[in-house]
Amino acid sequence: MSRSRRSFSPDLLDKLRAMTPQETLDSLGIYWKRDPDFVPVKNARTVRLYVSIDGGVIELLATGPKWYDTRMDKGGGGAIDLAMHLFRLDFVQAVKRLSDTVSV
Template identity: 50%
Template sequence: MDNLTLERWRALDALGVLERLGCYAKVDSTYEPVSAHDTRRFHVSLDGRDFELLLRGPKFYDTRRARGGGGAVDLAMHLHNLDFKNATALLRSLGV
């Protein structure tokens, strides 16, 4: 894995990554952020599992599991319960 690809994946918008991972994501229009006003809340479904994610650029926070991260690799690891190696393989196979 080269550093340029990792840097590109770290900078990708989390909502776009969700789409590439095949997630269904619905914005919660009732959500009003407290501090970071560009944060949005999404209800996400993937393979029969549901998540409530706060998204802000490449960063995400899972409110139900109290875990977050940043970038495509972290998001793939979190949603698919993968290790780093398998998450990068998944992203490559999806052409992310």
């Protein structure tokens, strides 16, 4: 029995991997706020974001598409990794959820 496999377009995956955490959170409709008092240590482009999700707050450090959850000691890059982390999704579920929110 052969199972047909569908794959996601390379353009969609490239776009999702290049998205910043801020763009990802906006596209998913998740409330977030930038910490205006945060002073980065290593990279001047790094920002601290407070993300409200499931009745709690997650603290993320973000530099370009890369992000780091300071409380969970876990990081990644791009929208797919962030959606997987925030919603405890696998890769396919995360891409499907994100593909409904972005245009390629």
